[in-house]
Amino acid sequence: MIRIGILNLQGDIQEHLEATLNAAQKTGAKCHISKVKTASEVAECHGLIISGGESTVIGKFIQEEGIDQTILENRTAVLGTCAGMVILGKKTDYQQPLLGLIDMQVKRNGFGNQRLSFERDVEIFGKNYPGIFIRAPYALKVGSAANTLAKIDDKVVAVQQENCLATAFHPELTEDTRIHEYFIKEVI
Numbered sequence: 471m472i473r474i475g476i477l478n479l480q481g482d483i484q485e486h487l488e489a490t491l492n493a494a495q496k497t498g499a500k501c502h503i504s505k506v507k508t509a510s511e512v513a514e515c516h517g518l519i520i521s522g523g524e525s526t527v528i529g530k531f532i533q534e535e536g537i538d539q540t541i542l543e544n545r546t547a548v549l550g551t552c553a554g555m556v557i558l559g560k561k562t563d564y565q566q567p568l569l570g571l572i573d574m575q576v577k578r579n580g581f582g583n584q585r586l587s588f589e590r591d592v593e594i595f596g597k598n599y600p601g602i603f604i605r606a607p608y609a610l611k612v613g614s615a616a617n618t619l620a621k622i623d624d625k626v627v628a629v630q631q632e633n634c635l636a637t638a639f640h641p642e643l644t645e646d647t648r649i650h651e652y653f654i655k656e657v658i
Contacts, residue, residue, distance in 0.1 A: 472499055472658055475506030475515040479531055480523025481553065485642040486650075490519065493650035501654065509536040517547040517658040520554030522604065522640060525578060529557050529567035538569055547633035547658040549649075555629075555636035556607050572631040573613030580608040580625065580638070592639060594620040594628055600646055601627065601639035608638050633657055 472494075476486045483505060494501040506512050518541065520528065532538050541548060548571060550558040557569055559576040581588070584605055592601035601622075609626035612618050620628035620637075627638040635657050641649035 472501045472517065472654065473515045474501055474503045474517040474519065474654070474658070475512055476503070476519045477512075477521065477528070477532075477537075478505035478507045479528055481521030481551075482640065482642045483521060486519050486521050486551075489642045489647055489650045490654070493647040493654055496647055497651050497655050499654050507535075509540040512537050512540045512546065513544060515546060517549065517653065519653075520548060520550045520557055521642065522552035522554065525553035525556035525562075525607075526564065526566040528553055529569075532557065532569070533567040538567070541569065541571075545633065547653070548635070549653045549657065550634070550636045551640055551642065552604065552606060552638060555609075555638050558634055558636045559609070560613075562607075571634040572629055572636055573615045574609040574626070574629055574636075575611040576607050577610050578607050579605050580610075581606045590622060592620045592622060592627060595648065595652065597648075599641075599648060600644045602643045603627075603639050606638040609636075630657070 560570040561575040591598040616631040
């Protein structure tokens with residue numbers, strides 16, 4: 471049984487829960503999926519999803535609650551979307567707590583403010599994916615240890631390094647569960 475936690479702090483928590491449930495059903499994977507908020511709850515998970523929201527607040531919470539240490543000690547697989555992408559990076563353009571699990575430098579709100587949010591197809595896994603970008607970041611630099619999965623123009627919007635996957639867009643806001651399926655079958 472694969473245990474997946476959705477960090478219950480900010481962002482589209484319920485949408486990630488439903489998308490992960492649908493992805494597990496489509497893949498036939500036996501999963502227990504729940505909302506988590508403490509280090510002890512995260513310690514029981516094989517995978518953790520960190521959704522959008524305000525990355526500084528999320529990073530401070532993860533650090534204060536010891537969730538960062540739990541992730542590192544247990545080598546928990548992580549899917550970070552939007553703010554979660556920022557948290558997974560090694561460096562960003564703002565002083566804040568980061569997990570540093572993906573060798574990338576992330577530009578917060580890289581595509582602009584809320585008014586400049588947009589939808590655009592992203593080519594990932596050899597097919598188009600409906601990308602929803604809300605005050606989205608992007609990776610300015612990606613180190614050799616990380617694998618770029620998708621770009622918009624010259625901006626990196628999906629990256630994987632070992633058992634960590636980051637997207638600048640919000641896969642939980644679409645009907646397409648391929649990102650969550652990939653996280654379950656290939657990342658965890």
